[in-house]
Amino acid sequence: xxxxxxxxxxxxxxxxxxxxxxxxxxxxxxxxxxxxxxxxxxxxxxxxxxxxxxxxxxxxxxxxxxxxxxxxxxxxxxxxxxxxxxxxxxxxxxxxxxxxxxxxxxxxxxxxxxxxxxxxxxxxxxxxxxxxxxxxxxxxxxxxxxxxxxxxxxxxxxxxxxxxxxxxxxxxxxxxxxxxxxxxxxxxxxxxxxxxxxxxxxxxxxxxxxxxxxxxxxxxxxxxxxxxxxxxxxxxxxxxxxxxxxxxxxxxxxxxxxxxxxxxxxxxxxxxxxxxxxxxxxxxxxxxxxxxxxxxxxxxxxxxxxxxxxxx
Amino acid sequence: xxxxxxxxxxxxxxxxxxxxxxxxxxxxxxxxxxxxxxxxxxxxxxxxxxxxxxxxxxxxxxxxxxxxxxxxxxxxxxxxxxxxxxxxxxxxxxxxxxxxxxxxxxxxxxxxxxxxxxxxxxxxxxxxxxxxxxxxxxxxxxxxxxxxxxxxxxxxxxxxxxxxxxxxxxxxxxxxxxxxxxxxxxxxxxxxxxxxxxxxxxxxxxxxxxxxxxxxxxxxxxxxxxxx
Numbered sequence: 001x002x003x004x005x006x007x008x009x010x011x012x013x014x015x016x017x018x019x020x021x022x023x024x025x026x027x028x029x030x031x032x033x034x035x036x037x038x039x040x041x042x043x044x045x046x047x048x049x050x051x052x053x054x055x056x057x058x059x060x061x062x063x064x065x066x067x068x069x070x071x072x073x074x075x076x077x078x079x080x081x082x083x084x085x086x087x088x089x090x091x092x093x094x095x096x097x098x099x100x101x102x103x104x105x106x107x108x109x110x111x112x113x114x115x116x117x118x119x120x121x122x123x124x125x126x127x128x129x130x131x132x133x134x135x136x137x138x139x140x141x142x143x144x145x146x147x148x149x150x151x152x153x154x155x156x157x158x159x160x161x162x163x164x165x166x167x168x169x170x171x172x173x174x175x176x177x178x179x180x181x182x183x184x185x186x187x188x189x190x191x192x193x194x195x196x197x198x199x200x201x202x203x204x205x206x207x208x209x210x211x212x213x214x215x216x217x218x219x220x221x222x223x224x225x226x227x228x229x230x231x232x233x234x235x236x237x238x239x240x241x242x243x244x245x246x247x248x249x250x251x252x253x254x255x256x257x258x259x260x261x262x263x264x265x266x267x268x269x270x271x272x273x274x275x276x277x278x279x280x281x282x283x284x285x286x287x288x289x290x291x292x293x294x295x296x297x298x299x300x301x302x303x304x305x306x307x308x309x310x311x312x
Numbered sequence: 313x314x315x316x317x318x319x320x321x322x323x324x325x326x327x328x329x330x331x332x333x334x335x336x337x338x339x340x341x342x343x344x345x346x347x348x349x350x351x352x353x354x355x356x357x358x359x360x361x362x363x364x365x366x367x368x369x370x371x372x373x374x375x376x377x378x379x380x381x382x383x384x385x386x387x388x389x390x391x392x393x394x395x396x397x398x399x400x401x402x403x404x405x406x407x408x409x410x411x412x413x414x415x416x417x418x419x420x421x422x423x424x425x426x427x428x429x430x431x432x433x434x435x436x437x438x439x440x441x442x443x444x445x446x447x448x449x450x451x452x453x454x455x456x457x458x459x460x461x462x463x464x465x466x467x468x469x470x471x472x473x474x475x476x477x478x479x480x481x482x483x484x485x486x487x488x489x490x491x492x493x494x495x496x497x498x499x500x501x502x503x504x505x506x507x508x509x510x511x512x513x514x515x516x517x518x519x520x521x522x523x524x525x526x527x528x529x530x531x532x533x534x535x536x537x538x539x540x
Contacts, residue, residue: 063329065396067336096328096397280330 055088057278120151149176174198254294263291352465375419382412437480
């Protein structure tokens with residue numbers, strides 16, 4: 001992701017972070033970065049690039065308009081996310097002011113090189129789609145986006161052609177499509193079979209496992225990276241389970257919170273590349289990121305996780 | 313069809329902002345528009361005092377002021393402030409502007425001869441007018457920050473309550489002229505309910521019931537025997 005609103009002209013954020021990486025090796029990096037344990041990494045199938053298994057969503061949480069107190073709170077959340085080794089930041093023109101707020105935050109942070117910008121095109125028509133994507137880049141304050149996705153399959157034939165051209169021209173690095181809430185899986189599957197995609201994004205969590213039947217195996221088969229949205233089922237997993245005790249076996253996968261339990265379930269699926277939980281709180285961000293460290297569940301343990309949740 | 317059912321079954325998807333964010337938007341709007349907020353409140357106080365003193369106010373004047381407030385609500389609150397966080401706000405702005413046009417139309421046609429007050433429903437209408445005036449301060453006293461509540465005539469619900477009050481108070485009220493306000497009221501009440509702002513949602517419901525009871529009151533009064 002190259003920046004157009006850098007504090008130092010001519011130096012990209014990625015470049016700054018390379019400098020920061022050198023500084024870290026020299027022992028002068030911010031202490032919190034140096035202390036952050038290594039987050040579980042996943043490989044993007046189409047490129048072999050290694051990316052953090054935990055990203056950040058921005059639906060609702062980053063739509064705070066021009067309110068400076070709320071923007072500064074979100075700045076703290078994003079700072080925590082990046083310092084703890086987070087990777088993908090996902091947004092959309094559909095999320096109100098979220099992209100402006102991301103741009104506000106990125107303009108005040110030194111984003112690690114591991115950060116991937118991900119947004120979407122959510123309109124009809126080629127020209128409107130191009131205008132919207134260019135507007136998104138301006139709102140983020142960047143001149144390239146890492147992952148550009150067709151939001152909820154809106155006019156996907158038109159936009160996938162445009163995105164293929166943009167990828168060839170180097171304006172984006174990866175092409176994807178998204179859905180959520182288990183909707184339109186049939187059409188989604190058809191597109192996964194017929195078009196070349198780098199990423200797909202859909203809902204998957206310990207309660208909503210509809211993607212296990214076809215989408216996840218197909219993504220693995222076709223070499224498509226998987227971004228998981230709604231890993232907490234829009235917060236309902238906490239409503240349902242937070243007052244219950246964690247199972248005894250949670251210690252076997254270094255789980256201390258329900259957030260880590262839910263996220264470890266998602267990112268341990270072999271076909272999943274990263275999950276993008278959203279939060280507006282720094283303490284919750286810390287809990288979320290803990291899911292990416294320590295032991296991860298294997299297939300039998302994942303089965304036990306499902307069984308345990310289904311009994312509650 | 314299933315996609316729509318999923319959507320309706322999941323209210324979270326219908327709202328793209330939180331109560332905290334909505335209050336921040338209101339706070340920014342109140343700060344930026346404090347002069348208009350004050351003028352609107354003073355006009356509401358003036359109308360209430362006039363009605364309490366038994367005056368019959370020319371409807372045209374009241375409807376012109378109401379229309380101006382609807383133009384302001386659509387052009388400034390919805391289009392500039394609320395649109396920051398709500399993709400539907402531009403459509404709400406269109407509704408508010410349409411409401412302003414209809415009220416202006418009434419003011420310069422039938423409203424030139426109509427009067428506010430002295431109707432069978434005067435007490436109810438006056439009560440709603442006072443409620444619209446006091447609603448913001450009451451919410452503030454109940455714990456919402458003072459800068460983050462809607463004040464008389466300048467927020468969607470308070471202007472809706474004031475418009476409902478004036479309709480109740482107007483002889484030969486132009487009911488269909490308030491159709492955009494009704495639609496916006498339903499949207500606002502639903503939003504308030506989903507945000508957990510129960511007082512606003514309940515107030516909308518009570519206003520709807522009051523408005524629905526007005527024709528019944530009038531019919532009942534017309535059947536009463538007159539003194540010989």
